[in-house]
Every structure is written in structure tokens, then in C-alpha cells.
Amino acid sequence: MQALEVRFIDSRTLGLHLSTDDEAEFKRLVVEAKAMLSSELGPLNEFSFNLLHAINSGSGGYLGGPSLAAVKSARAIVEGGLNQIRRKSAHSGSATKIAGPAYVDTSRLSELRSQTSSSWDVSRLVRLAEELNVADANRCYMSVAMLVRAITDHVPPVFSCKTFAEVANNYQGAKSFKGSMSKLNSSLRHIADAHLHVQIRRNEVLPNQTQVDFRADLDALLAEIVRLLKGANYPFNLKGVIRKADNRLDARSCASLNATGHRPDASPAPNQPRQRRLGKRHILRLTPT
Secondary structure (H helix, E strand, C coil): CCHHHHCCEEECCCEEECCHHHHHHHHHHHHHHHHHHHHHHCCCCHHHHHHHHHHHCCCCHHHHCCCHHHHHHHHHHHHHHHHHHHHHHHHHHHHHCCCCCCCCCHHHHHHHHCCCCCCCCCHHHHHHHHHHHHHHHCCCHHHHHHHHHHHHHHCHHHHCCCCHHHHHHHCCCCHHHHHHHHHHHHHHHHHHHHHHHCCCCCCCCCCCCCCCCCHHHHHHHHHHHHHHHHHHCCCEEECCCCCCCCCCCCHHHHHCCCCCCCCCCCCCCCCCCCCCCCCHHHCCCEEEC
16 A cells, blocks of 8 residues: 555546556455455454545545545554454464463372361461462562462461561471471572562562572472371371380280279289279370370
């Protein structure tokens, strides 16, 4: 269409107009452009509507030939439509690209959801992990740092600790686990503090995915939580401990006692004093949780 703008003939009687061949070429270009816009953007898109309006508002419309203003307007509208198609294609490509691994692995998240411990309610922990995955998928890296820190602040009671620093320093886990917890307690905490508490400055540098990538250490933490919760769900809970009696009974001898406090295979011999009944505190009691 841009080439047609310089082909207008200046006539004293007819004014600026296109030759018959150029007018036919213009009609072809308009029809093709409208079909392309309707196919890519839908039949009711704004570009197709304004293209027809620009052509019909020219002097005489198609019958009297398009004006120079109509040709320029049509070209501008078609260029705008092409830009919209490019933007739509770019957005569709980024939306359909293969997603990377979730920050919290889906299998680990499923393990957390399946826990039904009577000691701890993990619904808030699961929700934090879900929101962490959403933040990471949408490149909200400051939110990622804050949510990972929120998880570390949320879980210490599972380890019988008050703070995550106690978990990192005092929990009797494997050496590799302690290393991961130390990284979460030091590096992560400093990065999260920077995004949580630093006030506005003249110049800023935003975080990227590399800076807030603690997924391996976080997975080690969540795996240990799942392991502990599985232990808490064992069908029996020890409600008492075996105490040494006067005759220093061990666990095996206590387990072999019958309900009356005597061994079933040992009866008092004649002329021997009757054995003293054992109190409840000497027996290991197993009660369902």
C-alpha cells in the first residue's frame, strides 16, 4: 500500500486519483488485509472494522476510487493489525512454552497434603508451598524469597524448636541436612531481609531466579518434615516408660507378665512367699493415638 501512495495522478479536473490498475491493486490489498486480520484476530476485531471505515470515508469509496488520505489510513491500520498479531503470537508462545520444574516439587507437595497428623495441622504449610510455586512460575522473585522465609519461620515446632536458628544449629539430623538448614538460615534469611526491610533508594537492582533459588535446601527441609509426621502417625504411642522395679525388671520381663502381675509360666512354689503384685507404673502401656 505504501507504494500506491506515490502513484496518485494529479489532474486538474479529477484531482488526485489512482489509475484503474492501481485502484484494482488497492482493492486486492484491502481484501487480503481484511481476511488476514479477521482470521488472526477474529471477525469482529477493531482493525477490520476501522479499515472498512477508512476506505468508505474516502472520496467516493470504492466506486469513485480511494483518496490519498484513505490509502494512508488503510496502510496505518493494517500495520497496527500486524503489530497486534505479533504481540498475540509472542504472548501465546510464552504461555505455551514448556514449564520448568516447580519450586516445590509436586510429589513433595502431594506427600505434605496426605499427612493427617493429630499433632500438627499442615494446611497452612501446604498453602505456603502452593503460593510459592505460583510466585516462582510468574517470576515474582521478591515474593519467592519472602515465602521461603515464611516457611522456615512456620515449621520449627515440628522439630521441637522455637526458631529456625535452633533447627539449623541443634537438630540432630544428618550432616547433609544440617548443611542445607544452615544455608537456609544464613543466606536465605539475609536475601529475604534485603527485600523485606530495605527502604526505597535512588537506584535499585531487582532479584533474579538465581538469587532466590533455594529449592534443593527447601526440599530437604520438607522431606524431613514428612518423615517426622509419618513417625507421629504411627498407630501406637508410648504413654509410659519402663521403670526399674526393686528386682530390676527389663522390658521383656514386663511384656511377659499376665494381667495379674505374675508370669504365666511361673507359679509360687510351696512354702515360698507369694510374689508381690506389680503396680501399673511397672508395666509398659500402649494406647492408640
